Amino acid sequence: MQTQDPRLEIKHMVRRYDGRSVVNDVSLRVMPGQVTCLLGPSGCGKSTTLRMIAGVEMQDSGEIWVDGNLVCDTVFRIPPERRHIGLMFQDFALFPHLSVAQNVAFGLSGDKAAIADRVKELLSRV
Ligand SMILES: Nc1ncnc2c1ncn2[C@@H]1O[C@H](COP(=O)(O)OP(=O)(O)O)[C@@H](O)[C@H]1O
Ligand SMILES: [Mg+2]
Known part of the structure; x- marks a missing residue:
């Protein structure tokens, strides 16, 4: 074995x-x-x-x-x-000067429409 x-x-x-x-x-x-x-x-x-x-x-x-x-x-x-390891931060790890959608979009690349679609999709899951 x-x-x-x-x-x-x-x-x-x-x-x-x-x-x-x-x-x-x-x-x-x-x-x-x-x-x-x-x-x-x-x-x-x-x-x-x-x-x-x-x-x-x-x-x-x-x-x-x-x-x-x-x-x-x-x-x-x-x-x-x-590493494919998720880490949930204990403290807030958001940019305070950006909207929720802008925070989600921060790490995304691609054209504007694709980013907007992805942001919508991710936010609908949470
Ligand atoms: N960047 C840092 N610089 C100096 N000391 C730190 C830093 N991060 C954490 N510490 C210190 O290291 C120790 C362990 O912290 P931490 O891992 O956050 O503990 P826990 O998550 O168990 O509460 C604490 O004494 C904390 O003050
Ligand atoms: Mg801790």
Whole structure:
């Protein structure tokens, strides 16, 4: 029988701010279909861990693996937009000077009509 790769595995993740470890040697394995929660008091490093997994922040050491493939260590790094990992920000991450539709359209490319159609389609889903 073939052994299953974890969907996500992080190994010995460390992140320091100004010399202070906020994520200190965290290892974790999530198998296919498994739902996992990070629990802990405010400031213990949950969001920092999630940001590193998504790739919007770099770890100081440690490795991230997805489906048995290395996604990031301290030398190699797949950028966040190529990781296919969704991250829901805890705080508002919208441009306050733009409308809802303009916020949705911000990352889209193509002609005006195609963007407008896509914005409509996405907003109808939420
Ligand atoms: N960009 C940053 N610069 C300096 N310190 C930070 C930064 N982001 C988070 N921290 C600090 O790192 C620690 C962990 O933060 P965080 O990961 O947001 O915790 P949690 O999500 O568990 O509440 C906290 O002490 C926080 O103040
Ligand atoms: Mg948090």
